[in-house]
Amino acid sequence: MPGQESKTHVALLVSPGMGHLIPFLELANRLVLHHNLQATLFVVGTGSSSAESTLLQKPSLVNIVSLPHSLSSLDPNAPICDIIISMMTASFPFLRSSIAAVNPRPAALIVDLFGTPALSIAHELGMLGLVFMTTNAWYLSVSYLYPSFEKSMVDAHVYNHDPLVIPGCTPVRFEDTIEVFELNQEEVYVGFGRYARELGTADGILSNTWQDLEPTTLKALSEAGTLGYGKVNEVPIYPIGPLTRNGEPTLESEVLKWLDRQPDESVIYVSFGSGGTLCEEQITELAWGLELSQQRFVWVIRPPEGTESTGAFFTAGRGSSRDYWASKYLPEGFIKRTKEVGLVIPMWGPQAEILSHRSVRGFVTHCGWNSSLESIVNGVAMVTWPLYAEQKMNAALLTEEMGVAVRLRAEGQGVVERKEIEKKVRMIMEGKEGEGIRERVKELKISGGKAVTKGGSSYNSLARVASECDIFRRRRDGGY
Incomplete structure (x- = not known):
């Protein structure tokens, strides 16, 4: 309608894999349906998964853009994380040019854990840079607080198999640790440290969990600044889950x-x-x-x-x-x-x-x-x-x-x-x-359902994200 103000637009960047694609699609849909935003989802896909292709071809309120990438120069026997990171890096020039061509510019770019280097692109282009962690808050605590960990504690975890102590959270036993610490390879540590520091440059971190599911860990993350984490930038944490795909009752198989x-x-x-x-x-x-x-x-x-x-x-x-x-x-x-x-x-x-x-x-x-x-x-x-x-x-x-x-x-x-x-x-x-x-x-099940319905803790948390995007866009574009 003439004179109607355009909606705030957000862009999302997701790496290959159904475990990331499903919650990112659900997030984009909820921003459009429940919070009055426009959304474009940039997908770095493999083209080899029929399940992924089927999901992306379904009618959607979200604009979906496939970003070019290349696997031809990669070692097929390389660790899966290395392959995904290389694919993501190769897609960044196309991401930058695609976003730069949009007018008005999206208010925010939301990336997954493999897309954190793109936060600098968001900031360079005058956008908020957000991370959507498609993980639980306990794993997020390890990633987010890693820059503050003393080397002696990490070494004791890796070499002596001592628990990894995270103040305010449950310690991580070595038998339950992440691959980064199991592999004990210098290049892996360097890559994980870089990713952890990039998390600290985000304007906000969204997590696919909810308040009643992980109350202790979420409390510790919200109080990181008061627990002596001098090497960690304080970034607001938004628990917005559970974001999952609903089964289609009409599907026949x-x-x-x-x-x-x-x-x-x-x-x-x-x-x-x-x-x-x-x-x-x-x-x-x-x-x-x-x-x-x-x-x-x-x-x-x-x-x-x-x-x-x-x-x-x-x-x-x-x-x-x-x-x-x-x-x-x-x-x-x-x-x-x-x-x-x-x-x-x-x-x-x-x-x-x-x-x-x-x-x-x-x-x-x-x-x-x-x-x-x-x-x-x-x-x-x-x-x-x-x-x-x-x-x-x-x-x-x-x-x-x-x-x-x-x-x-x-x-x-x-x-x-x-x-x-x-x-x-x-x-x-x-x-x-x-x-x-x-x-x-x-x-x-009941708790998660309440969290994402209107008035629930996760619904309200995502509403705050949408509001921050809207306020940022208005200020940037001279609305007020």
């Missing part, structure tokens, strides 16, 4: 039709995220564990990678026939013996729809934070099986602090044995020991 035929809360779902893979021996043990548990199951399976758990990040979503899996990697006769109670899906399944289905009670998960939140918001108890990145921290948080999961433990050469899998699956699905866990996750 083989797995959902199968679930429709099962009794309520009778199925355990098994999946290791968009990049999680197991070794061949571990796939065999998992198959036997599920069979021995005598529980109904849906299992999203991928081919083994080498001899240990790793990330098949750039092949997620490419499938093949179930007969292929049965003949290559599953125990002889497994499919036939379990055909009445189990369903094996190659490569990818509609996770949000599966977890929200009435027949699903439990989830064997790699503990990616996005998957963990999807389980909580659907009231589904978990069996934790962390594989890489910060997933062991997530597993400790889910089991010991939140009380919504049980944890699998490996023996010998790092293989989780079938009896352990059987025991923990039974505990979550039918055991008296699991009753408290099942009740607790349903309580947190």
